[in-house]
Amino acid sequence: MTPAEIRKASLRQLLDTRKQMMSTLWMEEMKTASVQDQQNAARLLLQIQHAILEMQNAKLADIRDKLIANEKALGDGIDNLKKELKTIQNIRVAIQAVGQFVQIVGRVVKLLAMA
Numbered sequence: 614m615t616p617a618e619i620r621k622a623s624l625r626q627l628l629d630t631r632k633q634m635m636s637t638l639w640m641e642e643m644k645t646a647s648v649q650d651q652q653n654a655a656r657l658l659l660q661i662q663h664a665i666l667e668m669q670n671a672k673l674a675d676i677r678d679k680l681i682a683n684e685k686a687l688g689d690g691i692d693n694l695k696k697e698l699k700t701i702q703n704i705r706v707a708i709q710a711v712g713q714f715v716q717i718v719g720r721v722v723k724l725l726a727m728a
Contacts, residue, residue: 616677619684623718624668626691630711631661633698642704653708660715660724667722679721687721690714 614622633639634654643651668676680687690713697710715724 614684616680617673619680619687620668620673620676622691623687624665626694626714627661627665627668627718630694630698630714631658631665634658634661634711638701642701646704650705650708653712657708657711657715661711663724664715664718664722667724671722676721683717683720686717690717
């Protein structure tokens with residue numbers, strides 16, 4: 614894939630993930646999740662939003678090499694995240710998949726550190 618295609622796929626997954634995390638199904642699952650999982654999900658949603666803004670605003674030339682270096686990890690992360698978000702059978706596993714993808718994106722664009 615070209616750097617532009619990698620960026621587009623990653624950004625599309627970030628947007629899809631944000632949409633999923635704002636869905637009624639996700640919110641229903643959050644009602645029964647532990648407080649820790651709810652906090653982790655909220656933190657990840659903020660990081661997703663920040664990643665979207667960073668990816669949209671970054672000049673392709675500035676992140677080209679990082680996109681290429683992380684192409685396989687981004688592709689694998691997208692595939693794993695799509696699988697986990699498709700059914701949301703286990704909210705903790707879904708949250709972990711989101712977190713892993715955000716970490717991969719964080720290798721490409723600088724994200725705010727959230728404890």
